[in-house]
Amino acid sequence: xxxxxxxxxxxxxxxxxxxxxxxxxxxxxxxxxxxxxxxxxxxxxxxxxxxxx
Amino acid sequence: xxxxxxxxxxxxxxxxxxxxxxxxxxxxxxxxxxxxxxxxxxxxxxxxxxxxxxxxxxxxxxxxxxxxxxxxxxxxxxxxxxxxxxxxxxxxxxxxxxxxxxxxxxxxxxxxxxxxxxxxxxxxxxxxxxxxxxxxxxxxxxxxxxxxxxxxxxxxxxxxxxxxxxxxxxxxxxxxxxxxxxxxxxxxxxxxxxxxxxxxxxxxxxxxxxxxxxxxxxxxxxxxxxxxxxxxxxxxxxxxxxxxxxxxxxxxxxxxxxxxxxxxxxxxxxxxxxxxxxxxxxxxxxxxxxxxxxxxxxxxxxxxxxxxxxxxxxxxxxxxxxxxxxxxxxxxxxxxxxxxxxxxxxxxxxxxxxxxxxxxxxxxxxxxxxxxxxxxxxxxxxxxxxxxxxxxxxxxxxxxxxxxxxxxxxxxxxxxxxxxxxxxxxxxxxxxxxxxxx
Amino acid sequence: xxxxxxxxxxxxxxxxxxxxxxxxxxxxxxxxxxxxxxxxxxxxxxxxxxxxxxxxxxxxxxxxxxxxxxxxxxxxxxxxxxxxxxxxxxxxxxxxxxxxxxxxxxxxxxxxxxxxxxxxxxxxxxxxxxxxxxxxxxxxxxxxxxxxxxxxxxxxxxxxxxxxxxxxxxxxxxxxxxxxxxxxxxxxxxxxxxxxxxxxxxxxxxxxxxxxxxxxxxxxxxxxxxxxxxxxxxxxxxxxxxxxxxxxxxxxxxxxxxxxxxxxxxxxxxxxxxxxxxxxxxxxxxx
Numbered sequence: 001x002x003x004x005x006x007x008x009x010x011x012x013x014x015x016x017x018x019x020x021x022x023x024x025x026x027x028x029x030x031x032x033x034x035x036x037x038x039x040x041x042x043x044x045x046x047x048x049x050x051x052x053x
Numbered sequence: 054x055x056x057x058x059x060x061x062x063x064x065x066x067x068x069x070x071x072x073x074x075x076x077x078x079x080x081x082x083x084x085x086x087x088x089x090x091x092x093x094x095x096x097x098x099x100x101x102x103x104x105x106x107x108x109x110x111x112x113x114x115x116x117x118x119x120x121x122x123x124x125x126x127x128x129x130x131x132x133x134x135x136x137x138x139x140x141x142x143x144x145x146x147x148x149x150x151x152x153x154x155x156x157x158x159x160x161x162x163x164x165x166x167x168x169x170x171x172x173x174x175x176x177x178x179x180x181x182x183x184x185x186x187x188x189x190x191x192x193x194x195x196x197x198x199x200x201x202x203x204x205x206x207x208x209x210x211x212x213x214x215x216x217x218x219x220x221x222x223x224x225x226x227x228x229x230x231x232x233x234x235x236x237x238x239x240x241x242x243x244x245x246x247x248x249x250x251x252x253x254x255x256x257x258x259x260x261x262x263x264x265x266x267x268x269x270x271x272x273x274x275x276x277x278x279x280x281x282x283x284x285x286x287x288x289x290x291x292x293x294x295x296x297x298x299x300x301x302x303x304x305x306x307x308x309x310x311x312x313x314x315x316x317x318x319x320x321x322x323x324x325x326x327x328x329x330x331x332x333x334x335x336x337x338x339x340x341x342x343x344x345x346x347x348x349x350x351x352x353x354x355x356x357x358x359x360x361x362x363x364x365x366x367x368x369x370x371x372x373x374x375x376x377x378x379x380x381x382x383x384x385x386x387x388x389x390x391x392x393x394x395x396x397x398x399x400x401x402x403x404x405x406x407x408x409x410x411x412x413x414x415x416x417x418x419x420x421x422x423x424x425x426x427x428x429x430x431x432x433x434x435x436x437x438x439x440x441x442x443x444x445x446x447x448x449x450x451x452x453x454x455x456x457x458x459x460x461x462x463x464x465x466x467x468x469x470x471x472x473x474x475x476x477x478x479x480x481x482x483x484x485x486x487x488x489x490x491x
Numbered sequence: 492x493x494x495x496x497x498x499x500x501x502x503x504x505x506x507x508x509x510x511x512x513x514x515x516x517x518x519x520x521x522x523x524x525x526x527x528x529x530x531x532x533x534x535x536x537x538x539x540x541x542x543x544x545x546x547x548x549x550x551x552x553x554x555x556x557x558x559x560x561x562x563x564x565x566x567x568x569x570x571x572x573x574x575x576x577x578x579x580x581x582x583x584x585x586x587x588x589x590x591x592x593x594x595x596x597x598x599x600x601x602x603x604x605x606x607x608x609x610x611x612x613x614x615x616x617x618x619x620x621x622x623x624x625x626x627x628x629x630x631x632x633x634x635x636x637x638x639x640x641x642x643x644x645x646x647x648x649x650x651x652x653x654x655x656x657x658x659x660x661x662x663x664x665x666x667x668x669x670x671x672x673x674x675x676x677x678x679x680x681x682x683x684x685x686x687x688x689x690x691x692x693x694x695x696x697x698x699x700x701x702x703x704x705x706x707x708x709x710x711x712x713x714x715x716x717x718x719x720x721x722x723x724x725x726x727x728x729x730x731x732x733x734x735x736x737x738x739x740x741x742x743x744x745x746x747x748x749x750x751x752x753x754x755x756x757x758x759x760x761x762x763x764x765x766x767x768x769x770x771x772x773x774x775x776x777x778x
Contacts, residue, residue, distance in 0.1 A: 006177065007588075017181040020243075021190050027236045028197055031229050039221040046217075096647045097608075098625040103539035107610030107623060167608020167623065167648025174587040174607050185586035185611050256573075257580040257617035257740055259761075341720035343739055343761030415617035416736060417758050418550040418564070422539070 058212055058451045062459040065450050078442050085436025088429040092164050099429040105422035106411050111165045114434045116248055116403035118154040118161075119192075120276070121396060123284025125151020125199060126241035129234035130281075131315065142308045145454045146295075147288045148202045153444055155196045157437030164433055184250035191244030198237040202230065206452050242277055249276025252406040259342040260349050261410040263334060271330050272406070278326065282319035283399035285312050286372065290392040295449065301462050303455040306383075313388055317376025320395060324369045331365065349413055353421040356409050364405065368398015503572075503597035503698040503726070504655055505745030506685065507708045507733065508565055510755055512692035513547075515563030520545045522687030523567075526656060528644045530628030542622040544568065544653040545684050552754045562755045565693070567684065568620040568653035569736065569744035570599045574723050580742060581612035581621060590650075597698075597745055598655050606649040613650060617737055621652045655695075656682040677703050698726060698745060709733055709747050718771045727772075734759045739771055 054068045065071070091099050102109045128147040132140040140147075163169050175189045208214060208223035226233075246269065252261035253270025263270040289312060296303050335346035350358045375381040375391035382388055412422050426434075448454055523529065523545040535541045548564040571579040577592040579599055589606035592599050613621040627647040630638070638644065641658040645651045663679035677696050685695040696703030698711050710733075711726040718724055722741035728734070734756045735744050750756055757768060 013181050017179075017187075017190075021194070024194055024236050024240055027232060028194065028201065031232050031236075032201060035222060035225040035229060038225045039218055042221040042225070043218045096626065097623070102623075103537070103625075104541075104613060104619060104622050105539050107613035107621075165609070167610070167650075168606070168646075171587075171605075171607035174589070174605055175609075178587045178589070178605060180585055180588040183584050183586040183611070185584065185609060189586060251584075251611070254584065255580065255615050257615055257737070257742055259740070340763050341722075343763060343766070345763045411614060415740075415761075416548075416619075417761050418548055419619070 055451075058210060060211060060451070060453045062464065063453075064462065064464055071446070071450060075443065075446060078439050078446070082436060082439040082443065085432045085439060088432035089164055089436060091429055092433065093169065097165075097167055099427060101425060101427040101430065103422075103424070106408075106424045108407050108411055109424055110408075110426040110430045110434055111161050113400075113404050113407045114437070115158045115161045115165070116407060117400045118157050118437065119245065119248060120280045120399045120403060121284060121287035122151045122154025122158075123241070123245060123280030124286075124288030125154075125202075125284070126195070126234075126238050126245075127281040127284050127319075128288065128312065129202070130238040131312075133231040133234035134238065137311065137315075139308045139311050142304050142455070142457050143288065143292065143312060145206055145452075145456070146292055146304075147285075148199060148206070149445065149448055149454060150288055150291055150441075152196075152199045152203045153437070153441040155192065155199055157441065158192065159196060160437060160440075161433070184247045184254055187247035188244050188251065191240045191247065195237055195240040195244060198233050198240065201226065201233050202237070205230075206448070206454065209453055210451050241280075245277040245280040246273040249273045249406075252410055255410070258410050258413070258415060259339055259344050260413045261406060262338065262342070263330070264338060275323070275327055275330060278319070278323045279399055279402065282316060282323045282373075283395045285316040285319075286392040286395035286399075289313060289316070290389065290396060291445075293389050293392070295445070299449070301458070303458050303461065305457050305461065310382060313376050313382050313391075316395070317373055317382065317391070320369065320373030321377055324365070324373050327369065328365060331361075349409070353412065354423060356405070356412060360401065360405060360409070364398055364401040368394050368401055372398065501595055501597075501699065503745060504660070504680075504696070505570065505597065505698040505705060505709070505726075505747065506567075506655075506682070506693055506695040507705050507747040507749055509690075509692045509694075510562050510564060510748050510750040511752070512690040513563045513565060513688075514690055515547055515549060515561075516689065517547055518687045518689055519565055519684035519693065520547060522683040523653070526639060526642070526683035527654070528628075528638045528642050529651075530624070530626075530630075530644070532626065532629075540625055542624070542651065544620075544622070544651070546619075550755075550758055560752070560754070562750070562752070562758070564748070564758075565684070566618060566620065566736075567655070567682075567746060568599060569618050569742065569746045570597060570655060572597065572725050572743040572745065574741050574743070576725070580615040580617065584611045584615045586611065596660065598657055598660070599652075600654060600657060601650065601652055603643060603645045603649050603651065608648040608650065610650060617740065617742070621650050623650050624648060659683075705747075708749065716772065732756070734768065736760070 059065050088099075100109070124147045128140055128144050131137040132144050163172065166172055175186060179186045179190070205223040205226040208219045208226075214220050214223065249272035250270055252258075253263040253272030255261045261272075263272050265271075266274070289309060292304055292309070339346045339349070350356060350361060372391035372395035375387050375394075381391070408424070412424070414420050414422070520543060524531065527544060529542050529544055531542070532540075545565060545567045548566060550562050550564060552558070552560045554560070571581075572592070573579045573583060576594055576597075579592055582590050582592045582599060586609060587605055587607055589602045590599060590612055591602065608623065610623055613623060624645050624647050628644050639658075641662070659682065660675065660680050663675045666679055667673070667675050677700075682693075682695050685693040694705045694708060696705035698706055698709060700706055708730060709726075710729040712729055716724050716727050718739055720739065722739065723743075724738065724741065725743040726745070727738075728747055730749070732751055733747050733749050735747055736759045738744075739760055748759060760768065762768070
């Protein structure tokens with residue numbers, strides 16, 4: 001028996017909490033997506049580059 | 054044998070020596086894994102926890118490693134946001150230590166809950182008013198951030214970096230690392246704080262309960278502050294230990310002294326606030342709930358005023374003062390002593406906030422509850438330590454963790470022979486025997 | 492006005508235990524075990540591992556014979572309301588909403604299938620009224636046939652506690668519905684411990700209902716008062732012999748105790764130096 005039904009709660013507390021959480025997750029997600037896509041493009045363009053870290 | 058994987062221009066011990074050390078540590082790890090499996094298969098009756106001690110050694114370990122791992126978010130904040138560029142020489146190690154601490158904390162939590170398979174309920178049925186919910190969300194997210202910060206290090210391994218995609222990925226991730234670090238600092242602020250809130254909101258437990266600012270008890274801010282203050286002590290202490298074990302200088306004094314100084318000032322300011330909090334709690338909060346503060350430190354075999362003294366003076370003020378004064382900061386012995394005392398102080402703080410809170414009787418006719426952990430609890434608490442040592446060993450051997458290592462430990466001979474020397478390793482155990490050696 | 496109206500419409504089930512009548516026989520504990528399928532082990536010597544939804548404490552006045560007096564304090568879950576209805580110590584901390592406060596009845600429930608065993612609620616409860624299932628329940632052979640079909644047994648790794656026999660409330664509600672009544676009768680919903688007590692020490696009912704015996708004994712204050720520490724006290728009894736455990740912490744329980752002995756009433760809370768229970772509201776009285 002799995003709790004498939006998500007209990008949506010609409011109040012200010014939930015908005016603030018989930019707002020903050022998804023804001024952070026979005027940044028992490030978008031940041032990683034950007035890195036992966038840019039790396040794919042860089043790889044396709046060819047050349048290893050001469051990056052210094 | 055594994056020379057192709059070792060970073061260029063640095064020297065490592067022989068593979069056999071490495072594997073021997075690895076197998077010894079793995080033995081300890083295995084002991085912990087057995088205890089962990091016992092807890093999962095047979096249940097938490099394997100522990101010495103009871104209905105008075107629902108929170109015990111594991112929750113302390115959890116809080117302690119997260120506080121000590123605070124060096125990662127604070128160093129990241131200093132380097133990427135505040136612009137202390139000097140810390141680039143320490144940041145890799147801080148991230149690695151943070152990654153170990155946070156993954157350990159998650160593992161301990163997975164063992165600690167009675168129904169681990171239901172752990173996801175905390176996200177699905179989240180009670181947003183619970184401090185533990187905030188901990189779970191921010192801890193998981195920040196662990197993701199630490200993983201992201203650790204990945205470029207792995208990608209910089211000599212062989213992995215030869216793959217163009219990974220090379221570019223490492224470079225691009227470095228490029229946006231400031232954004233990840235800022236997100237990490239934001240998440241860290243909340244989960245370190247909410248871990249403090251875990252105890253501070255317990256209005257049924259006068260020993261832990263604190264007054265609030267908005268929805269957050271004072272412990273919320275104290276925990277964040279203390280993690281930022283003492284976390285770097287742990288990073289620097291582990292760096293010092295690594296230098297002793299490898300018998301090499303791995304980081305120059307400048308970044309170490311800089312972080313030590315910042316840590317010192319953070320500790321001193323924290324101690325000012327912590328002392329005020331303790332005074333206010335002892336003279337206002339506890340009496341208003343019917344308790345004389347001395348009640349919490351007598352009539353039991355463990356929790357005396359020595360504990361309070363150890364936390365506030367020995368593990369707080371003394372390391373703070375040792376680190377803010379230049380002569381004691383620049384002296385390796387007093388500096389390292391300060392790191393050690395600081396680590397002990399923050400661990401005692403986490404201990405009393407968890408275990409002493411549980412031990413104190415609240416009902417007037419109840420009695421103090423003492424507890425000694427079972428071997429399964431001890432083994433599963435040591436398990437993350439063994440895991441951490443293994444990860445440090447592997448990372449140190451194969452990844453460019455310390456940017457200054459090459460410069461500080463130049464390998465004799467011409468630049469052209471560097472590869473060859475690295476390949477042969479110092480003892481040359483894994484290279485074919487030379488005629489002269491026969 | 493709106494709040495007043497709501498308060499009178501909703502129920503606040505609670506009990507008052509007459510400690511002068513309690514003999515410490517333990518019948519309430521046995522009845523609770525039987526009614527709620529509370530698991531037990533072969534070896535129950537370590538009481539901190541025993542599950543006792545209802546637990547009887549023995550206290551004395553600390554004096555020597557012949558002035559020594561003993562009192563037994565039965566302790567079920569106190570069904571705290573907290574600083575505002577629903578902010579019980581345990582409910583406010585449960586991360587997975589596995590324990591809930593019913594504003595309809597004032598009962599603190601436990602959702603066993605949702606609890607994942609973090610035990611934060613146990614740490615939060617100053618009464619030690621919450622219990623963890625360290626083992627899976629094992630019933631003596633044949634006993635499973637005698638388990639109550641109205642209460643689900645709990646599995647290893649979850650927390651459980653007294654529910655004020657909530658299943659009896661459900662049955663009473665069904666009965667009221669079948670009889671086309673809106674309200675549950677006082678006699679139709681009584682907890683197992685109340686009915687089992689041979690001394691009649693436990694009185695259970697709706698604290699909001701002036702017709703119920705529990706209301707008449709407790710005489711709960713309709714207004715929220717603040718004690719001298721500024722903590723809100725909901726349902727403060729106006730009977731001088733009635734007290735609640737740890738009332739000054741602001742847990743606002745719905746289990747009241749009755750005793751004519753002052754030392755017993757004082758044992759219900761903690762006081763520093765020469766503080767007295769009546770001092771707690773001294774400032775309030777002045778106003």
